[in-house]
Amino acid sequence: MSATALSIVCLALTLFCYYACKYLYLRHRVWWLAPIFLVPLVVIGIVALFKIDLPIYFQYTHLLVMLLAPATVAFALPIYRERALIQKYPITIFSGVVAGLFLGMFSSWLLIKFIPLPTELAHSFIVRSISTPFAVEATTSFGGIPELTAVMVVMTGVVGILICEPIFKLARIRTSLGRGVALGASAHGAGASKATEYGREEGVVASLTMIFAGVSMVLGAPFFAIFVG
Template identity: 35%
Template sequence: MIVYFIARLLAVRFPSPLTTPVFLSTAAIILILVLGGISYEEYTPAKEVMTYLLGPATVALAVPLYHNRHVLLKKVVPAFAGLTAGTFATVVSAVWLVKAFHLSETMAASAAVKSVTTPVAIEVALIIGGDPALSAIFVMVAGMFGAMFGPWLLTVMKVTDPFSRGLSIGTTAHGIGTAQAVAEGRLQGAVSGAAMGFAAILTSFIMPWLFPLLY
């Protein structure tokens, strides 16, 4: 918690993709564990409280969602269109990239679910022939890169609308990206949280028939 708090302060003082709190605190924790000679088995019990709080924290995303429900309902049609296009794009781009490098079908199936939250990604990967461990890694990497470079890329592309920014980040970077979207603003966080949930549902429905068509 202390490391994350310091990372938040540094992100405010020195705004950059490399000072994104999720990335910076993760790198710092890994460095501390390595320098301290602390194994993963020793570290696991110490983080159980934080893992337990992940559930309530996810549910808490419903609070800004409720407060901004009028905005969400007003833009539900374009939001659904963008969400659908974004979900298909993340799947297709992942599979085509794996094929371009002539990697295995298992790798493609594992990468195809990279943009949804880990529990959903693991279950869907099992259905389409992916490896759960690889899927979890791809999900973490996608979320980390989305949180680091998503807001920056949207700013470069002159996407300033809070609703659009939240929708983009939540669709492609799930929970990790949503944490960064919440830091941007309540509306961005609310939209990102909703997009994360709907993207997971949509991916679960389309992946069993879409993946065989792509690979």
């Protein structure tokens, strides 16, 4: 097969895996069918198994990555649509964004003191709790590598939806905004879709927290990098 044909197959494969997995997850809600867990695993598995060269894989799939920028622009819509909720609970949302950002950076700083990681990984770990389009922008300020950051973000999303229930029970976090904001601040898009399972308000506030945390991190990263990293 020629290289171009193989590149097209790679794009088709990525699209197929994503939409097939999404379809399955909507029918059977089990965590290991969640697209954020299964799709990267399957696609990486296939690329590794058939020893497909990465430049060939990226030739057309990088068109998908280019859609991250318009997706970021699209975040204006939920902010506009849910302005009433923002005006009703500004203190709650603001404190959630601040707490999430602070704890995200503080936990990174603390954990890598006890659990050794090579610098490029440790630096890519700092912005893991925010949504990917923001994380890959902010990570370079901390000396992180965008690709490693994307993996950390995905892992954090998967872990977040797995541990949220026991943690909410343990800490008796029962309010709608408590759960929504915590999920949005700690597990970005994955957390927001998990929050939607608790209720509409939880899902909306999780998405809003995710967007505000992302924007704040991108704007603040050069400043935060003086203290962390």
